Amino acid sequence: MPTASARVGHERRFRKRRGPGPGSRRRAPRARCGALTDDAKRELDQRLAAHPRNLQPAVARESDAARILERFVQAAEAADVTVARLSSADAVPEAVAGYLQSHNLPPRLRLSPGAESYPWERVPLVETSRGAARGEDRVALTPALAGVAETGSLVLESGPDKPTALNFLPEHHVVTLRASELVASPEDVWDRLRAAAGGGSLPRTVNLITGPSRTGDIELTIHLGAHGPRALHVLLIEDQG
Amino acid sequence: MAHLDPRDFKANARAALADRQLSDALSRMSAGLVPKRADAVAALPEFDALRDRAREIKDHTLANLDHYLEVFEANCQATGGQVHWCGTADEARSRILEICRAADARTVTKGKSMVGEELHLNPFFERHGITPVETDLGEYIVQLADEVPSHIVAPAIHKTKEQVSDLFERHHGGPRQEEPEAIIGEAREVLRQRFLDADVGITGANYLVAETGSSVIVTNEGNGDLTQILPKVHVVIASIEKIVPTLEDATTILRLLARSATGQPFSAYTTFSTGPKRADDLDGPEAYHVILLDNGRSAMLGTEFQDMLRCIRCGACMNHCPVYQSVGGHAYGTVYVGPMGSVLSPALVGLETTKHLPNASTFCGRCEAVCPMRIPLPRMLRAWRERAHESGQTTVAERRGLRLWAWFARRPALYGPGARLAARALAWLGRDKGRLARLPFAAGWTGGRDLPAPEGRTFQEQWRKDADGIRTGRS
Numbered sequence: 001m002p003t004a005s006a007r008v009g010h011e012r013r014f015r016k017r018r019g020p021g022p023g024s025r026r027r028a029p030r031a032r033c034g035a036l037t038d039d040a041k042r043e044l045d046q047r048l049a050a051h052p053r054n055l056q057p058a059v060a061r062e063s064d065a066a067r068i069l070e071r072f073v074q075a076a077e078a079a080d081v082t083v084a085r086l087s088s089a090d091a092v093p094e095a096v097a098g099y100l101q102s103h104n105l106p107p108r109l110r111l112s113p114g115a116e117s118y119p120w121e122r123v124p125l126v127e128t129s130r131g132a133a134r135g136e137d138r139v140a141l142t143p144a145l146a147g148v149a150e151t152g153s154l155v156l157e158s159g160p161d162k163p164t165a166l167n168f169l170p171e172h173h174v175v176t177l178r179a180s181e182l183v184a185s186p187e188d189v190w191d192r193l194r195a196a197a198g199g200g201s202l203p204r205t206v207n208l209i210t211g212p213s214r215t216g217d218i219e220l221t222i223h224l225g226a227h228g229p230r231a232l233h234v235l236l237i238e239d240q241g
Numbered sequence: 242m243a244h245l246d247p248r249d250f251k252a253n254a255r256a257a258l259a260d261r262q263l264s265d266a267l268s269r270m271s272a273g274l275v276p277k278r279a280d281a282v283a284a285l286p287e288f289d290a291l292r293d294r295a296r297e298i299k300d301h302t303l304a305n306l307d308h309y310l311e312v313f314e315a316n317c318q319a320t321g322g323q324v325h326w327c328g329t330a331d332e333a334r335s336r337i338l339e340i341c342r343a344a345d346a347r348t349v350t351k352g353k354s355m356v357g358e359e360l361h362l363n364p365f366f367e368r369h370g371i372t373p374v375e376t377d378l379g380e381y382i383v384q385l386a387d388e389v390p391s392h393i394v395a396p397a398i399h400k401t402k403e404q405v406s407d408l409f410e411r412h413h414g415g416p417r418q419e420e421p422e423a424i425i426g427e428a429r430e431v432l433r434q435r436f437l438d439a440d441v442g443i444t445g446a447n448y449l450v451a452e453t454g455s456s457v458i459v460t461n462e463g464n465g466d467l468t469q470i471l472p473k474v475h476v477v478i479a480s481i482e483k484i485v486p487t488l489e490d491a492t493t494i495l496r497l498l499a500r501s502a503t504g505q506p507f508s509a510y511t512t513f514s515t516g517p518k519r520a521d522d523l524d525g526p527e528a529y530h531v532i533l534l535d536n537g538r539s540a541m542l543g544t545e546f547q548d549m550l551r552c553i554r555c556g557a558c559m560n561h562c563p564v565y566q567s568v569g570g571h572a573y574g575t576v577y578v579g580p581m582g583s584v585l586s587p588a589l590v591g592l593e594t595t596k597h598l599p600n601a602s603t604f605c606g607r608c609e610a611v612c613p614m615r616i617p618l619p620r621m622l623r624a625w626r627e628r629a630h631e632s633g634q635t636t637v638a639e640r641r642g643l644r645l646w647a648w649f650a651r652r653p654a655l656y657g658p659g660a661r662l663a664a665r666a667l668a669w670l671g672r673d674k675g676r677l678a679r680l681p682f683a684a685g686w687t688g689g690r691d692l693p694a695p696e697g698r699t700f701q702e703q704w705r706k707d708a709d710g711i712r713t714g715r716s
Contacts, residue, residue: 228463
């Protein structure tokens with residue numbers, strides 16, 4: 001493997017374009033400049049193409065679905081997420097209505113256009129609309145691509161029907177997550193995203209969201225709801241077994 | 242207060258030590274962040290093994306930095322992003338200004354970025370008629386106070402709640418809020434409108450991922466996300482060493498970052514941004530620019546300071562540093578502060594103005610012990626001290642003192658008896674209390690603390706005795 005002292009091509013690039021940089025007055029060893037050999041370059045490109053996993057903590061290598069679910073709930077709750085476990089997707093409207101009521105929120109909900117169609121007719125008093133975020137929306141519901149058990153994170157990606165600002169502008173963020181979409185580690189998420197991209201690029205934005213917005217900037221005490229949502233509520237749909 | 246100079250470190254430090262409000266704020270920091278990190282680290286059995294792996298990843302990346310940067314550039318361009326190679330801070334500022342002018346920008350929102358501080362972007366924007374708005378709460382407080390951050394993770398760590406109440410009352414026109422929730426709510430409301438009004442959003446990057454051409458930010462407030470989603474243009478300012486090869490490599494370092502910085506297993510928002518919004522996306526920026534800033538870093542490659550380029554800006558070194566804990570960040574007078582700053586600043590702005598900083602260390606080694614990237618900070622501080630000495634930047638008294646000591650040290654026949662005499666004399670002087678409150682020629686040292694009195698025998702005497710003991714089987 002080439003060492004740093006072997007070459008710094010980009011340094012020459014900077015020099016070539018701009019003349020000596022601010023660091024050039026120091027005694028930088030000249031001998032290390034040199035081009036990458038074809039073999040070395042192939043090795044680096046292979047590493048990029050193979051993107052091998054590094055050492056993962058044991059918890060990130062869990063494969064048992066039940067333990068992944070338990071770990072997710074535990075890690076999410078530790079990050080101040082509230083989790084409601086639903087036995088089916090049909091239970092989503094009532095669960096949302098209950099959430100709005102228990103938090104004294106007006107019965108209005110902004111839905112991500114990418115959210116599945118739930119039987120909203122069951123809660124006729126809740127007014128739903130679909131679309132990108134507006135300044136006045138207080139509660140948004142968006143679907144998660146996946147949940148990460150290791151960290152308790154929700155994975156939300158942007159797309160033609162998945163506006164990102166809905167994850168950040170409203171005060172309350174409700175996320176639907178199917179238990180079958182739970183994975184052990186962020187590495188599992190990357191594999192899924194790569195498969196979905198099929199050789200193309202990642203979605204414009206991929207958010208790993210681990211709890212509501214928070215700040216420690218006032219005397220290092222943690223307070224929730226700095227700029228993003230004050231509360232993050234997960235509706236975990238247990239569609240397995 | 243606002244803009245201190247590293248050349249005045251000694252005076253700055255003296256003033257900081259006398260500041261009661263500051264020492265209250267700093268003791269809160271060590272009482273809060275140090276045990277939080279310790280708990281988070283203890284909860285992950287693989288932490289040390291992950292540190293080893295993260296060091297390998299970064300060393301590999303730095304050894305092939307040019308290649309990975311070019312791969313990043315190609316992949317970023319493939320998604321419609323634009324990459325700007327900037328050798329100097331001046332160049333980066335002009336590029337950013339061109340981008341803002343092209344977008345006809347009046348207001349620019351900013352997520353927290355140390356490279357933004359390094360570029361002194363706020364005064365630059367103001368000079369060019371653009372209003373910069375810091376959106377991280379700590380940065381916003383510091384901006385209102387016309388100060389600079391005193392910590393790389395918690396910029397307003399030196400401010401008490403009362404000082405923030407005063408600032409907000411003065412700038413937002415009251416009523417004065419006393420409770421933290423109300424203070425934060427006020428900032429949320431004021432900044433919400435700024436997010437919606439901004440023409441350009443600027444964020445830093447915790448990483449750039451070569452494989453995907455993405456930039457990554459790690460935040461807790463969500464301000465960095467609103468900064469990049471709502472305006473038409475997203476500009477990422479990143480220094481070249483932020484690059485990692487793959488998403489897997491970024492993940493390994495992510496496992497260390499939040500634990501080391503705030504004691505969280507994972508920060509609230511970890512966001513991967515790749516190019517501008519796609520044609521049919523409902524929101525997101527229409528243009529995505531990445532400013533790749535060198536500004537002295539490539540000159541560190543292949544030198545004894547290369548390891549510093551592994552730094553992920555977690556702040557653990559300063560949180561654990563007895564010097565930082567006593568004087569805070571402003572005393573350093575540089576953008577990067579604490580142990581990592583004392584190593585990085587001389588490389589970025591030159592040793593001439595920063596020669597005191599490598600001395601702002603007791604060499605206790607805690608910075609290296611907690612560094613998630615295993616950066617040998619004390620070794621590099623020592624290297625800067627050597628350079629300062631070699632280039633004649635130490636004081637005449639220091640150099641004469643060292644020369645005198647060296648003269649004796651090279652003459653054992655004089656040095657041995659001399660040291661024995663001094664050890665016995667000092668032991669006799671301090672015989673009552675076991676310590677000395679005053680000592681000729683060392684008032685600078687004994688002015689602040691007592692010197693423990695020697696036990697009466699020199700190291701060499703004890704060595705000779707113990708070595709004899711070991712040879713003859715005693716002890």
